Amino acid sequence: MAEFTFYTVAMSRGQISRWALHEAGADYDQVVFDWASRPDNFTDINPMNKVPALVHHHGDHDHIITEAAAINHYLAETHPDKGLLPDAHEKAAYFRWMFFGAGPLEQAVLARTLGWEIPPEREATAGFGSLERALSAMDGWLSANDFVVGSRFTMADTYVGSQFVWGLRFGSIPETPAFKAYVDRVTQRPAYAEANAIDAKLIEEAQGS
DSSP: OOSEEEEEOSSSTHHHHHHHHHHHTOOEEEEEOOTTSOOTTHHHHOTTOOSOEEEEEETTEEEEEESHHHHHHHHHHHOGGGSOSOOTTTHHHHHHHHHHIIIIIHHHHHHHHTTOOOOGGGHHHHSSOOHHHHHHHHHHHHHHOSBTTBSSOOTHHHHHHHHHHHHHHHTSSOOOHHHHHHHHHHTTOHHHHHHHHHHHHHHHHHHHO
C-alpha cells in the first residue's frame, strides 16, 4: 500500500492537490471516479461528498485531510526535505496569501461566475469584498513578487497558482501582466507538467466514455 490514497474526479479541484502530490514527491495511490459513481464509503472519508480528499496511512492508523489548501500544506509538512515550506520570514506571506486564495479570491470569483452581485454597502458582510478588490490585492503583490512568499516557489504557489491557471484559462480572472507572468512561472515546474499530464489523460478518457 502506498503512503497516501488520493480521491479525485477528473475535472475538479483535485487537480490542485495532484500538483502538490507531485511537488512533494509523495507515494500515493489514486481512486478516480465521476460524480455519479462515488464509492459508497466516500462520505465516511469526506461528509461533504466532494473532492479532493487525501488519506495518509500513517503507521497503524489513518489521517484524513480534505480541502485543497489544507491538503497541499499537509503534504509540504510531511515532506519537509522538498523545500516547500516557508522559512520564519516567509510564513506571514505564505499563510496570508494561501488563505486569501482559499477564501476571498475563490469566493469573489465564484460569486461573479454565478451572478451573485454584492451591493457595495454589504461587501464587508460578504467577507470577500468584491472581485475587483480581491484581484487588485493580488495584482499588487504579484507585480512586486515572483511568488507567494517573494522570490522562491513554495507549496502556497500550488494553491494560489492553480486559482490563476484556471482563472486565466476560463476567463473568470482577467489577464494582467502580473497574473500572466505568474502563471508562466509556476506552470514551468516539472511537477506541474507531470500532474497536469495525468489529469489531462483522465479528462480525455472521461469525455470519451
